[in-house]
Amino acid sequence: MAAGSSKLPEGVPEPTDLVHRLLRAERRSSAAAFRTRRRTEEDDAFIVELGRRVFGEYDLDSARTTASLARRGRTLVVCNEVQPLGFVILEPPSGGAVYLSAIAVVDEARGKGAGRALLRAAENLAAAEGANRLELTTADSNVAALELFLRSGFVRTASVGDYGRGQPALRLLKRL
Numbered sequence: 001m002a003a004g005s006s007k008l009p010e011g012v013p014e015p016t017d018l019v020h021r022l023l024r025a026e027r028r029s030s031a032a033a034f035r036t037r038r039r040t041e042e043d044d045a046f047i048v049e050l051g052r053r054v055f056g057e058y059d060l061d062s063a064r065t066t067a068s069l070a071r072r073g074r075t076l077v078v079c080n081e082v083q084p085l086g087f088v089i090l091e092p093p094s095g096g097a098v099y100l101s102a103i104a105v106v107d108e109a110r111g112k113g114a115g116r117a118l119l120r121a122a123e124n125l126a127a128a129e130g131a132n133r134l135e136l137t138t139a140d141s142n143v144a145a146l147e148l149f150l151r152s153g154f155v156r157t158a159s160v161g162d163y164g165r166g167q168p169a170l171r172l173l174k175r176l
């Protein structure tokens with residue numbers, strides 16, 4: 001028998017499945033420690049700095065763009081007990097849809113459920129405002145964002161030629 005091809009006894013999970021399950025369980029327990037709330041003026045420097053860093057690859061003026069999106073839309077912040085860790089920005093509702101214009105989490109807090117907590121809070125806010133769908137656009141190459149959105153129930157509706165700095169993107173939608 002070739003090395004590595006031995007079969008595990010029935011009912012025993014594959015090691016990779018086990019690792020995924022453990023990581024998911026850890027994420028769920030950290031997610032419980034996240035709190036989401038409306039942005040206050042004190043969050044603005046954090047929001048602009050995080051936006052500058054993470055959206056720079058799509059937008060040469062990412063700090064200014066983030067500041068203007070946050071002013072125009074509604075912004076929610078995810079925090080732990082001590083500090084903000086990320087934000088999501090929603091445009092004002094229009095024709096039953098709310099457009100999610102930005103979502104970001106600081107590097108150190110990624111992969112622990114903060115993005116999902118933000119997305120859930122955004123969906124709840126949009127639904128409370130009477131919207132029946134949430135829409136957004138994200139770069140084709142943005143694996144982390146696509147995983148977050150597709151695993152949260154978004155579906156692809158269209159391709160977008162140029163998302164910024166020549167990058168192709170996908171338009172996604174979730175019915176609320």
Ligand SMILES: CC(C)(COP(=O)(O)OP(=O)(O)OC[C@H]1O[C@@H](n2cnc3c(N)ncnc32)[C@H](O)[C@@H]1OP(=O)(O)O)[C@@H](O)C(=O)NCCC(=O)NCCS
Binds near residue numbers: 027103112116139147
């Ligand atoms: C996209 C982003 C907000 C995700 O935040 P996060 O806190 O790391 O996400 P979560 O930990 O809540 O993960 C949510 C899901 O996405 C998956 N995911 C997150 N990052 C991933 C990665 N790098 N690769 C594969 N899957 C990933 C997780 O497995 C999880 O799914 P599961 O719970 O079913 O296992 C974060 O990566 C980020 O800030 N990116 C830079 C900004 C950006 O690109 N924003 C999107 C464009 S608007």
